[in-house]
Amino acid sequence: MDAQGIKQCLEDSGLRCTPQRYSVMSFLMEHAGHPTAAEIFEGVNRLDPRSSRATTYNNLRDLVQAGLVREVAMEGRAARFDAKGAQHHHFICDKCGKVEDIDWYTVPQPGSESLGKRIVRECELIVRGLCTKCVPRRASQNSSRVVSAV
Amino acid sequence: MDAQGIKQCLEDSGLRCTPQRYSVMSFLMEHAGHPTAAEIFEGVNRLDPRSSRATTYNNLRDLVQAGLVREVAMEGRAARFDAKGAQHHHFICDKCGKVEDIDWYTVPQPGSESLGKRIVRECELIVRGLCTKCVPRRASQNSSRVVSAV
DNA sequence: ATTTCATATTAGACATAATCTAATTGCTAT
DNA sequence: ATAGCAATTAGATTATGTCTAATATGAAAT
Known part of the structure:
Protein backbone atom coordinates (compact mmCIF):
# COMPACT_ATOMS: atom_id res chain seq x y z
CA MET A 1 0.00 0.00 0.00
CA ASP A 2 1.31 3.47 -0.87
CA ALA A 3 1.56 6.50 1.37
CA GLN A 4 -1.73 7.91 0.15
CA GLY A 5 -3.43 4.62 0.86
CA ILE A 6 -2.20 4.53 4.44
CA LYS A 7 -3.30 8.10 4.96
CA GLN A 8 -6.74 7.26 3.62
CA CYS A 9 -6.90 4.19 5.77
CA LEU A 10 -6.12 6.12 8.95
CA GLU A 11 -8.53 8.90 8.17
CA ASP A 12 -11.32 6.52 7.33
CA SER A 13 -10.95 5.24 10.86
CA GLY A 14 -11.12 8.74 12.30
CA LEU A 15 -7.41 8.99 13.05
CA ARG A 16 -5.28 11.89 11.94
CA CYS A 17 -2.40 10.89 9.78
CA THR A 18 0.43 12.27 11.89
CA PRO A 19 4.03 11.49 10.91
CA GLN A 20 4.51 9.24 13.95
CA ARG A 21 1.25 7.39 13.50
CA TYR A 22 1.95 7.00 9.83
CA SER A 23 5.36 5.54 10.63
CA VAL A 24 3.92 2.97 13.00
CA MET A 25 1.26 1.89 10.53
CA SER A 26 3.70 1.82 7.66
CA PHE A 27 6.25 -0.15 9.67
CA LEU A 28 3.64 -2.74 10.61
CA MET A 29 2.57 -3.17 7.01
CA GLU A 30 6.14 -3.69 5.86
CA HIS A 31 7.09 -6.00 8.72
CA ALA A 32 4.64 -8.84 8.93
CA GLY A 33 6.75 -10.71 11.51
CA HIS A 34 4.65 -9.57 14.48
CA PRO A 35 7.07 -7.14 16.10
CA THR A 36 6.88 -6.06 19.73
CA ALA A 37 6.22 -2.45 20.75
CA ALA A 38 9.92 -2.05 21.50
CA GLU A 39 10.87 -3.31 18.05
CA ILE A 40 8.39 -0.97 16.42
CA PHE A 41 9.72 1.94 18.45
CA GLU A 42 13.25 1.12 17.34
CA GLY A 43 12.22 0.55 13.78
CA VAL A 44 10.38 3.80 13.24
CA ASN A 45 13.15 5.76 14.88
CA ARG A 46 15.66 4.70 12.30
CA LEU A 47 13.77 7.20 10.14
CA ASP A 48 12.73 10.76 10.81
CA PRO A 49 10.98 12.23 12.54
CA ARG A 50 11.95 10.66 15.82
CA SER A 51 9.12 9.39 17.94
CA SER A 52 9.00 8.85 21.67
CA ARG A 53 8.19 5.62 23.42
CA ALA A 54 4.96 7.05 24.82
CA THR A 55 3.85 8.08 21.36
CA THR A 56 4.59 4.65 19.97
CA TYR A 57 2.45 3.06 22.67
CA ASN A 58 -0.26 5.71 22.23
CA ASN A 59 -0.40 5.15 18.52
CA LEU A 60 -0.43 1.39 18.85
CA ARG A 61 -3.32 1.69 21.27
CA ASP A 62 -5.18 4.01 18.88
CA LEU A 63 -4.58 1.70 15.94
CA VAL A 64 -5.75 -1.32 17.91
CA GLN A 65 -8.87 0.54 19.05
CA ALA A 66 -9.55 1.60 15.49
CA GLY A 67 -9.36 -2.03 14.45
CA LEU A 68 -6.47 -1.48 12.05
CA VAL A 69 -3.95 -3.42 14.10
CA ARG A 70 -4.20 -6.61 16.10
CA GLU A 71 -2.47 -7.12 19.44
CA VAL A 72 -1.42 -10.62 20.41
CA ALA A 73 -0.72 -11.05 24.13
CA MET A 74 2.07 -13.47 24.94
CA GLU A 75 2.59 -15.41 28.16
CA GLY A 76 5.55 -13.89 29.90
CA ARG A 77 6.73 -11.86 26.94
CA ALA A 78 5.97 -8.50 25.39
CA ALA A 79 2.80 -8.25 23.33
CA ARG A 80 3.16 -8.46 19.56
CA PHE A 81 1.37 -6.49 16.88
CA ASP A 82 0.38 -6.94 13.29
CA ALA A 83 -1.53 -4.92 10.73
CA LYS A 84 -4.84 -6.57 10.02
CA GLY A 85 -4.83 -7.59 6.41
CA MET B 1 -11.72 -33.16 44.20
CA ASP B 2 -10.51 -34.07 47.66
CA ALA B 3 -7.05 -33.52 49.15
CA GLN B 4 -5.92 -37.02 48.28
CA GLY B 5 -7.04 -36.52 44.70
CA ILE B 6 -5.06 -33.33 44.32
CA LYS B 7 -2.00 -35.00 45.79
CA GLN B 8 -2.36 -37.86 43.38
CA CYS B 9 -2.86 -35.48 40.52
CA LEU B 10 0.34 -33.58 41.31
CA GLU B 11 2.39 -36.70 41.79
CA ASP B 12 1.14 -38.25 38.60
CA SER B 13 2.63 -35.23 36.88
CA GLY B 14 5.94 -35.67 38.64
CA LEU B 15 5.44 -32.80 41.07
CA ARG B 16 5.93 -33.13 44.78
CA CYS B 17 2.83 -32.26 46.75
CA THR B 18 4.26 -29.49 48.90
CA PRO B 19 1.92 -27.44 51.08
CA GLN B 20 2.40 -24.33 48.94
CA ARG B 21 1.93 -26.13 45.66
CA TYR B 22 -1.10 -27.92 47.04
CA SER B 23 -2.58 -24.59 48.10
CA VAL B 24 -2.17 -23.08 44.65
CA MET B 25 -3.72 -26.08 42.94
CA SER B 26 -6.53 -26.29 45.44
CA PHE B 27 -7.24 -22.58 45.19
CA LEU B 28 -7.46 -22.79 41.41
CA MET B 29 -9.87 -25.68 41.56
CA GLU B 30 -12.13 -23.85 43.98
CA HIS B 31 -11.98 -20.53 42.17
CA ALA B 32 -12.91 -21.00 38.55
CA GLY B 33 -13.04 -17.26 37.90
CA HIS B 34 -9.59 -17.15 36.27
CA PRO B 35 -7.66 -15.33 38.99
CA THR B 36 -4.41 -13.47 38.39
CA ALA B 37 -1.15 -14.52 40.04
CA ALA B 38 -1.55 -11.69 42.54
CA GLU B 39 -5.04 -12.87 43.47
CA ILE B 40 -3.84 -16.42 43.89
CA PHE B 41 -0.98 -15.24 46.08
CA GLU B 42 -3.39 -13.30 48.24
CA GLY B 43 -5.90 -16.12 48.32
CA VAL B 44 -3.55 -18.86 49.45
CA ASN B 45 -2.03 -16.63 52.08
CA ARG B 46 -5.33 -16.28 53.89
CA LEU B 47 -4.59 -19.85 54.98
CA ASP B 48 -1.48 -21.41 56.48
CA PRO B 49 1.25 -22.00 55.74
CA ARG B 50 2.19 -18.68 54.28
CA SER B 51 3.73 -18.72 50.85
CA SER B 52 5.99 -16.17 49.21
CA ARG B 53 5.32 -14.39 45.96
CA ALA B 54 8.23 -16.14 44.28
CA THR B 55 6.91 -19.53 45.34
CA THR B 56 3.48 -18.72 43.98
CA TYR B 57 4.98 -17.80 40.62
CA ASN B 58 7.29 -20.84 40.70
CA ASN B 59 4.42 -23.17 41.43
CA LEU B 60 2.19 -21.62 38.79
CA ARG B 61 4.99 -22.08 36.27
CA ASP B 62 5.45 -25.72 37.34
CA LEU B 63 1.73 -26.41 37.15
CA VAL B 64 1.48 -24.84 33.70
CA GLN B 65 4.47 -26.84 32.49
CA ALA B 66 2.94 -30.00 33.88
CA GLY B 67 -0.22 -29.25 31.94
CA LEU B 68 -2.43 -29.07 35.00
CA VAL B 69 -3.09 -25.35 34.74
CA ARG B 70 -3.73 -23.07 31.80
CA GLU B 71 -2.30 -19.56 31.53
CA VAL B 72 -4.29 -16.99 29.59
CA ALA B 73 -2.26 -13.96 28.53
CA MET B 74 -4.17 -10.69 28.52
CA GLU B 75 -3.44 -7.58 26.51
CA GLY B 76 -2.11 -5.01 28.92
CA ARG B 77 -3.22 -6.84 32.03
CA ALA B 78 -1.88 -9.55 34.29
CA ALA B 79 -2.09 -13.12 33.03
CA ARG B 80 -4.92 -15.25 34.35
CA PHE B 81 -4.89 -18.88 35.37
CA ASP B 82 -7.33 -21.74 35.55
CA ALA B 83 -7.15 -25.38 36.46
CA LYS B 84 -7.67 -27.47 33.36
CA GLY B 85 -10.81 -29.44 33.85
C1' DA C 1 17.58 -42.55 63.66
C1' DT C 2 21.15 -40.07 61.00
C1' DT C 3 23.25 -38.61 56.88
C1' DT C 4 22.99 -37.00 52.34
C1' DC C 5 21.47 -34.50 48.62
C1' DA C 6 18.27 -32.84 45.41
C1' DT C 7 14.28 -30.07 45.52
C1' DA C 8 11.47 -26.34 47.42
C1' DT C 9 10.94 -22.04 49.75
C1' DT C 10 11.92 -17.38 51.04
C1' DA C 11 12.65 -12.13 51.13
C1' DG C 12 13.83 -8.85 48.65
C1' DA C 13 16.44 -7.00 44.78
C1' DC C 14 16.08 -6.66 39.99
C1' DA C 15 14.28 -6.49 35.17
C1' DT C 16 10.93 -5.51 31.89
C1' DA C 17 6.65 -3.80 29.93
C1' DA C 18 3.53 -0.49 29.81
C1' DT C 19 1.20 3.76 31.52
C1' DC C 20 0.91 8.33 33.38
C1' DT C 21 2.00 13.29 33.93
C1' DA C 22 2.61 17.81 32.83
C1' DA C 23 4.66 20.71 29.64
C1' DT C 24 5.02 21.65 24.84
C1' DT C 25 4.15 21.57 19.98
C1' DG C 26 1.47 21.41 15.89
C1' DC C 27 -2.86 21.16 13.22
C1' DT C 28 -7.27 23.03 11.70
C1' DA C 29 -10.99 26.04 11.40
C1' DT C 30 -12.41 30.42 11.72
C1' DA D 1 -3.44 35.53 12.99
C1' DT D 2 -5.34 33.04 16.74
C1' DA D 3 -8.11 30.04 19.44
C1' DG D 4 -8.75 25.50 20.68
C1' DC D 5 -8.10 20.81 20.37
C1' DA D 6 -5.19 16.88 19.39
C1' DA D 7 -0.70 14.92 19.41
C1' DT D 8 3.89 14.55 21.11
C1' DT D 9 7.54 14.39 24.42
C1' DA D 10 10.90 12.95 28.28
C1' DG D 11 11.03 10.97 32.08
C1' DA D 12 8.83 9.29 36.30
C1' DT D 13 5.89 5.76 37.86
C1' DT D 14 3.35 1.54 38.20
C1' DA D 15 2.57 -3.19 37.35
C1' DT D 16 4.04 -7.62 36.47
C1' DG D 17 7.12 -11.06 36.64
C1' DT D 18 12.03 -13.09 37.40
C1' DC D 19 16.33 -13.86 39.76
C1' DT D 20 19.58 -14.64 43.59
C1' DA D 21 21.58 -16.55 47.42
C1' DA D 22 20.58 -18.31 51.76
C1' DT D 23 17.79 -21.61 54.22
C1' DA D 24 14.57 -25.37 54.92
C1' DT D 25 12.47 -29.71 53.76
C1' DG D 26 11.68 -34.43 52.35
C1' DA D 27 12.96 -38.97 50.65
C1' DA D 28 16.33 -42.50 50.15
C1' DA D 29 20.24 -44.80 51.79
C1' DT D 30 22.71 -46.35 55.55
Whole structure:
Protein backbone atom coordinates (compact mmCIF):
# COMPACT_ATOMS: atom_id res chain seq x y z
CA MET A 1 0.00 0.00 0.00
CA ASP A 2 1.31 3.47 -0.87
CA ALA A 3 1.56 6.50 1.37
CA GLN A 4 -1.73 7.91 0.15
CA GLY A 5 -3.43 4.62 0.86
CA ILE A 6 -2.20 4.53 4.44
CA LYS A 7 -3.30 8.10 4.96
CA GLN A 8 -6.74 7.26 3.62
CA CYS A 9 -6.90 4.19 5.77
CA LEU A 10 -6.12 6.12 8.95
CA GLU A 11 -8.53 8.90 8.17
CA ASP A 12 -11.32 6.52 7.33
CA SER A 13 -10.95 5.24 10.86
CA GLY A 14 -11.12 8.74 12.30
CA LEU A 15 -7.41 8.99 13.05
CA ARG A 16 -5.28 11.89 11.94
CA CYS A 17 -2.40 10.89 9.78
CA THR A 18 0.43 12.27 11.89
CA PRO A 19 4.03 11.49 10.91
CA GLN A 20 4.51 9.24 13.95
CA ARG A 21 1.25 7.39 13.50
CA TYR A 22 1.95 7.00 9.83
CA SER A 23 5.36 5.54 10.63
CA VAL A 24 3.92 2.97 13.00
CA MET A 25 1.26 1.89 10.53
CA SER A 26 3.70 1.82 7.66
CA PHE A 27 6.25 -0.15 9.67
CA LEU A 28 3.64 -2.74 10.61
CA MET A 29 2.57 -3.17 7.01
CA GLU A 30 6.14 -3.69 5.86
CA HIS A 31 7.09 -6.00 8.72
CA ALA A 32 4.64 -8.84 8.93
CA GLY A 33 6.75 -10.71 11.51
CA HIS A 34 4.65 -9.57 14.48
CA PRO A 35 7.07 -7.14 16.10
CA THR A 36 6.88 -6.06 19.73
CA ALA A 37 6.22 -2.45 20.75
CA ALA A 38 9.92 -2.05 21.50
CA GLU A 39 10.87 -3.31 18.05
CA ILE A 40 8.39 -0.97 16.42
CA PHE A 41 9.72 1.94 18.45
CA GLU A 42 13.25 1.12 17.34
CA GLY A 43 12.22 0.55 13.78
CA VAL A 44 10.38 3.80 13.24
CA ASN A 45 13.15 5.76 14.88
CA ARG A 46 15.66 4.70 12.30
CA LEU A 47 13.77 7.20 10.14
CA ASP A 48 12.73 10.76 10.81
CA PRO A 49 10.98 12.23 12.54
CA ARG A 50 11.95 10.66 15.82
CA SER A 51 9.12 9.39 17.94
CA SER A 52 9.00 8.85 21.67
CA ARG A 53 8.19 5.62 23.42
CA ALA A 54 4.96 7.05 24.82
CA THR A 55 3.85 8.08 21.36
CA THR A 56 4.59 4.65 19.97
CA TYR A 57 2.45 3.06 22.67
CA ASN A 58 -0.26 5.71 22.23
CA ASN A 59 -0.40 5.15 18.52
CA LEU A 60 -0.43 1.39 18.85
CA ARG A 61 -3.32 1.69 21.27
CA ASP A 62 -5.18 4.01 18.88
CA LEU A 63 -4.58 1.70 15.94
CA VAL A 64 -5.75 -1.32 17.91
CA GLN A 65 -8.87 0.54 19.05
CA ALA A 66 -9.55 1.60 15.49
CA GLY A 67 -9.36 -2.03 14.45
CA LEU A 68 -6.47 -1.48 12.05
CA VAL A 69 -3.95 -3.42 14.10
CA ARG A 70 -4.20 -6.61 16.10
CA GLU A 71 -2.47 -7.12 19.44
CA VAL A 72 -1.42 -10.62 20.41
CA ALA A 73 -0.72 -11.05 24.13
CA MET A 74 2.07 -13.47 24.94
CA GLU A 75 2.59 -15.41 28.16
CA GLY A 76 5.55 -13.89 29.90
CA ARG A 77 6.73 -11.86 26.94
CA ALA A 78 5.97 -8.50 25.39
CA ALA A 79 2.80 -8.25 23.33
CA ARG A 80 3.16 -8.46 19.56
CA PHE A 81 1.37 -6.49 16.88
CA ASP A 82 0.38 -6.94 13.29
CA ALA A 83 -1.53 -4.92 10.73
CA LYS A 84 -4.84 -6.57 10.02
CA GLY A 85 -4.83 -7.59 6.41
CA ALA A 86 -6.73 -10.64 5.32
CA GLN A 87 -8.19 -12.27 8.40
CA HIS A 88 -6.06 -14.96 9.89
CA HIS A 89 -5.19 -16.71 13.14
CA HIS A 90 -1.90 -17.30 14.90
CA PHE A 91 0.47 -20.13 15.60
CA ILE A 92 2.74 -19.46 18.58
CA CYS A 93 5.86 -21.54 19.09
CA ASP A 94 6.23 -22.82 22.66
CA LYS A 95 9.99 -22.78 22.38
CA CYS A 96 11.10 -19.71 20.43
CA GLY A 97 7.99 -17.57 20.78
CA LYS A 98 7.73 -16.97 17.06
CA VAL A 99 4.28 -16.00 15.83
CA GLU A 100 3.20 -17.31 12.46
CA ASP A 101 0.07 -16.40 10.58
CA ILE A 102 -2.35 -19.22 10.04
CA ASP A 103 -4.15 -18.96 6.77
CA TRP A 104 -4.51 -22.68 6.37
CA TYR A 105 -7.40 -23.09 8.73
CA THR A 106 -10.75 -21.45 9.26
CA VAL A 107 -12.93 -21.36 12.34
CA PRO A 108 -16.61 -21.77 11.69
CA GLN A 109 -18.43 -19.05 13.57
CA PRO A 110 -20.43 -19.97 16.66
CA GLY A 111 -24.14 -19.92 16.11
CA SER A 112 -25.78 -16.82 17.56
CA GLU A 113 -28.15 -18.98 19.59
CA SER A 114 -25.25 -19.94 21.84
CA LEU A 115 -24.04 -16.43 22.54
CA GLY A 116 -26.70 -15.33 24.98
CA LYS A 117 -26.68 -11.55 25.35
CA ARG A 118 -22.97 -11.29 24.66
CA ILE A 119 -21.75 -9.14 21.81
CA VAL A 120 -18.97 -10.89 19.97
CA ARG A 121 -16.49 -8.62 18.26
CA GLU A 122 -13.91 -11.12 17.15
CA CYS A 123 -12.87 -14.75 17.35
CA GLU A 124 -9.24 -15.65 17.38
CA LEU A 125 -7.74 -19.08 17.24
CA ILE A 126 -4.37 -19.53 18.94
CA VAL A 127 -2.59 -22.72 18.02
CA ARG A 128 0.38 -23.60 20.19
CA GLY A 129 3.17 -26.04 19.61
CA LEU A 130 6.57 -26.19 17.97
CA CYS A 131 7.33 -24.31 14.76
CA THR A 132 9.11 -26.06 11.93
CA LYS A 133 12.50 -24.79 13.11
CA CYS A 134 11.99 -26.00 16.68
CA VAL A 135 10.60 -29.45 15.86
CA PRO A 136 13.18 -32.12 16.72
CA ARG A 137 14.29 -33.84 13.50
CA ARG A 138 12.71 -37.19 14.09
CA ALA A 139 9.51 -35.97 15.66
CA SER A 140 7.93 -34.24 12.72
CA GLN A 141 6.52 -37.40 11.25
CA ASN A 142 5.46 -39.26 14.37
CA SER A 143 2.30 -39.63 16.34
CA SER A 144 2.84 -36.70 18.66
CA ARG A 145 1.26 -34.46 16.09
CA VAL A 146 -1.97 -34.55 17.95
CA VAL A 147 -4.41 -31.73 18.19
CA SER A 148 -6.16 -31.47 21.50
CA ALA A 149 -8.79 -29.03 20.42
CA VAL A 150 -12.14 -29.16 22.14
CA MET B 1 -11.72 -33.16 44.20
CA ASP B 2 -10.51 -34.07 47.66
CA ALA B 3 -7.05 -33.52 49.15
CA GLN B 4 -5.92 -37.02 48.28
CA GLY B 5 -7.04 -36.52 44.70
CA ILE B 6 -5.06 -33.33 44.32
CA LYS B 7 -2.00 -35.00 45.79
CA GLN B 8 -2.36 -37.86 43.38
CA CYS B 9 -2.86 -35.48 40.52
CA LEU B 10 0.34 -33.58 41.31
CA GLU B 11 2.39 -36.70 41.79
CA ASP B 12 1.14 -38.25 38.60
CA SER B 13 2.63 -35.23 36.88
CA GLY B 14 5.94 -35.67 38.64
CA LEU B 15 5.44 -32.80 41.07
CA ARG B 16 5.93 -33.13 44.78
CA CYS B 17 2.83 -32.26 46.75
CA THR B 18 4.26 -29.49 48.90
CA PRO B 19 1.92 -27.44 51.08
CA GLN B 20 2.40 -24.33 48.94
CA ARG B 21 1.93 -26.13 45.66
CA TYR B 22 -1.10 -27.92 47.04
CA SER B 23 -2.58 -24.59 48.10
CA VAL B 24 -2.17 -23.08 44.65
CA MET B 25 -3.72 -26.08 42.94
CA SER B 26 -6.53 -26.29 45.44
CA PHE B 27 -7.24 -22.58 45.19
CA LEU B 28 -7.46 -22.79 41.41
CA MET B 29 -9.87 -25.68 41.56
CA GLU B 30 -12.13 -23.85 43.98
CA HIS B 31 -11.98 -20.53 42.17
CA ALA B 32 -12.91 -21.00 38.55
CA GLY B 33 -13.04 -17.26 37.90
CA HIS B 34 -9.59 -17.15 36.27
CA PRO B 35 -7.66 -15.33 38.99
CA THR B 36 -4.41 -13.47 38.39
CA ALA B 37 -1.15 -14.52 40.04
CA ALA B 38 -1.55 -11.69 42.54
CA GLU B 39 -5.04 -12.87 43.47
CA ILE B 40 -3.84 -16.42 43.89
CA PHE B 41 -0.98 -15.24 46.08
CA GLU B 42 -3.39 -13.30 48.24
CA GLY B 43 -5.90 -16.12 48.32
CA VAL B 44 -3.55 -18.86 49.45
CA ASN B 45 -2.03 -16.63 52.08
CA ARG B 46 -5.33 -16.28 53.89
CA LEU B 47 -4.59 -19.85 54.98
CA ASP B 48 -1.48 -21.41 56.48
CA PRO B 49 1.25 -22.00 55.74
CA ARG B 50 2.19 -18.68 54.28
CA SER B 51 3.73 -18.72 50.85
CA SER B 52 5.99 -16.17 49.21
CA ARG B 53 5.32 -14.39 45.96
CA ALA B 54 8.23 -16.14 44.28
CA THR B 55 6.91 -19.53 45.34
CA THR B 56 3.48 -18.72 43.98
CA TYR B 57 4.98 -17.80 40.62
CA ASN B 58 7.29 -20.84 40.70
CA ASN B 59 4.42 -23.17 41.43
CA LEU B 60 2.19 -21.62 38.79
CA ARG B 61 4.99 -22.08 36.27
CA ASP B 62 5.45 -25.72 37.34
CA LEU B 63 1.73 -26.41 37.15
CA VAL B 64 1.48 -24.84 33.70
CA GLN B 65 4.47 -26.84 32.49
CA ALA B 66 2.94 -30.00 33.88
CA GLY B 67 -0.22 -29.25 31.94
CA LEU B 68 -2.43 -29.07 35.00
CA VAL B 69 -3.09 -25.35 34.74
CA ARG B 70 -3.73 -23.07 31.80
CA GLU B 71 -2.30 -19.56 31.53
CA VAL B 72 -4.29 -16.99 29.59
CA ALA B 73 -2.26 -13.96 28.53
CA MET B 74 -4.17 -10.69 28.52
CA GLU B 75 -3.44 -7.58 26.51
CA GLY B 76 -2.11 -5.01 28.92
CA ARG B 77 -3.22 -6.84 32.03
CA ALA B 78 -1.88 -9.55 34.29
CA ALA B 79 -2.09 -13.12 33.03
CA ARG B 80 -4.92 -15.25 34.35
CA PHE B 81 -4.89 -18.88 35.37
CA ASP B 82 -7.33 -21.74 35.55
CA ALA B 83 -7.15 -25.38 36.46
CA LYS B 84 -7.67 -27.47 33.36
CA GLY B 85 -10.81 -29.44 33.85
CA ALA B 86 -12.98 -30.28 30.92
CA GLN B 87 -11.51 -28.64 27.86
CA HIS B 88 -12.95 -25.28 27.04
CA HIS B 89 -12.19 -21.97 25.40
CA HIS B 90 -12.40 -18.41 26.65
CA PHE B 91 -14.53 -15.35 26.20
CA ILE B 92 -12.75 -12.13 27.22
CA CYS B 93 -14.73 -8.96 27.83
CA ASP B 94 -13.24 -5.93 26.09
CA LYS B 95 -14.55 -3.63 28.76
CA CYS B 96 -14.22 -5.29 32.17
CA GLY B 97 -11.60 -7.91 31.32
CA LYS B 98 -13.68 -10.74 32.75
CA VAL B 99 -12.81 -14.17 31.42
CA GLU B 100 -15.64 -16.62 30.93
CA ASP B 101 -15.35 -20.25 30.01
CA ILE B 102 -16.83 -21.21 26.70
CA ASP B 103 -18.23 -24.67 26.74
CA TRP B 104 -20.89 -23.96 24.17
CA TYR B 105 -18.64 -24.18 21.18
CA THR B 106 -16.15 -26.64 19.82
CA VAL B 107 -13.29 -26.07 17.43
CA PRO B 108 -12.94 -28.76 14.81
CA GLN B 109 -9.33 -29.80 14.68
CA PRO B 110 -7.23 -28.76 11.70
CA GLY B 111 -6.50 -31.51 9.26
CA SER B 112 -2.96 -32.81 9.60
CA GLU B 113 -2.29 -32.11 5.93
CA SER B 114 -2.28 -28.39 6.69
CA LEU B 115 0.18 -28.48 9.57
CA GLY B 116 3.39 -29.02 7.66
CA LYS B 117 6.14 -30.12 10.04
CA ARG B 118 4.67 -28.23 12.97
CA ILE B 119 3.79 -30.06 16.14
CA VAL B 120 0.51 -28.78 17.51
CA ARG B 121 0.09 -29.07 21.25
CA GLU B 122 -3.11 -27.17 21.76
CA CYS B 123 -5.72 -25.05 20.03
CA GLU B 124 -7.39 -22.29 21.93
CA LEU B 125 -10.21 -20.12 20.76
CA ILE B 126 -10.37 -16.61 22.20
CA VAL B 127 -13.65 -14.87 21.65
CA ARG B 128 -13.67 -11.15 22.38
CA GLY B 129 -16.53 -8.78 22.87
CA LEU B 130 -18.80 -7.54 25.64
CA CYS B 131 -19.97 -9.82 28.43
CA THR B 132 -23.63 -9.83 29.45
CA LYS B 133 -23.00 -7.27 32.21
CA CYS B 134 -21.20 -4.85 29.89
CA VAL B 135 -23.61 -5.01 26.97
CA PRO B 136 -25.55 -1.76 26.70
CA ARG B 137 -29.22 -2.43 27.40
CA ARG B 138 -30.58 -1.84 23.94
CA ALA B 139 -27.73 -3.43 22.03
CA SER B 140 -28.13 -7.01 23.10
CA GLN B 141 -30.81 -7.79 20.58
CA ASN B 142 -29.58 -5.81 17.62
CA SER B 143 -27.54 -6.54 14.58
CA SER B 144 -24.14 -5.73 16.02
CA ARG B 145 -23.90 -9.28 17.30
CA VAL B 146 -21.75 -10.25 14.40
CA VAL B 147 -18.98 -12.77 14.51
CA SER B 148 -16.01 -11.87 12.40
CA ALA B 149 -14.30 -15.24 12.51
CA VAL B 150 -12.19 -16.26 9.56
C1' DA C 1 17.58 -42.55 63.66
C1' DT C 2 21.15 -40.07 61.00
C1' DT C 3 23.25 -38.61 56.88
C1' DT C 4 22.99 -37.00 52.34
C1' DC C 5 21.47 -34.50 48.62
C1' DA C 6 18.27 -32.84 45.41
C1' DT C 7 14.28 -30.07 45.52
C1' DA C 8 11.47 -26.34 47.42
C1' DT C 9 10.94 -22.04 49.75
C1' DT C 10 11.92 -17.38 51.04
C1' DA C 11 12.65 -12.13 51.13
C1' DG C 12 13.83 -8.85 48.65
C1' DA C 13 16.44 -7.00 44.78
C1' DC C 14 16.08 -6.66 39.99
C1' DA C 15 14.28 -6.49 35.17
C1' DT C 16 10.93 -5.51 31.89
C1' DA C 17 6.65 -3.80 29.93
C1' DA C 18 3.53 -0.49 29.81
C1' DT C 19 1.20 3.76 31.52
C1' DC C 20 0.91 8.33 33.38
C1' DT C 21 2.00 13.29 33.93
C1' DA C 22 2.61 17.81 32.83
C1' DA C 23 4.66 20.71 29.64
C1' DT C 24 5.02 21.65 24.84
C1' DT C 25 4.15 21.57 19.98
C1' DG C 26 1.47 21.41 15.89
C1' DC C 27 -2.86 21.16 13.22
C1' DT C 28 -7.27 23.03 11.70
C1' DA C 29 -10.99 26.04 11.40
C1' DT C 30 -12.41 30.42 11.72
C1' DA D 1 -3.44 35.53 12.99
C1' DT D 2 -5.34 33.04 16.74
C1' DA D 3 -8.11 30.04 19.44
C1' DG D 4 -8.75 25.50 20.68
C1' DC D 5 -8.10 20.81 20.37
C1' DA D 6 -5.19 16.88 19.39
C1' DA D 7 -0.70 14.92 19.41
C1' DT D 8 3.89 14.55 21.11
C1' DT D 9 7.54 14.39 24.42
C1' DA D 10 10.90 12.95 28.28
C1' DG D 11 11.03 10.97 32.08
C1' DA D 12 8.83 9.29 36.30
C1' DT D 13 5.89 5.76 37.86
C1' DT D 14 3.35 1.54 38.20
C1' DA D 15 2.57 -3.19 37.35
C1' DT D 16 4.04 -7.62 36.47
C1' DG D 17 7.12 -11.06 36.64
C1' DT D 18 12.03 -13.09 37.40
C1' DC D 19 16.33 -13.86 39.76
C1' DT D 20 19.58 -14.64 43.59
C1' DA D 21 21.58 -16.55 47.42
C1' DA D 22 20.58 -18.31 51.76
C1' DT D 23 17.79 -21.61 54.22
C1' DA D 24 14.57 -25.37 54.92
C1' DT D 25 12.47 -29.71 53.76
C1' DG D 26 11.68 -34.43 52.35
C1' DA D 27 12.96 -38.97 50.65
C1' DA D 28 16.33 -42.50 50.15
C1' DA D 29 20.24 -44.80 51.79
C1' DT D 30 22.71 -46.35 55.55
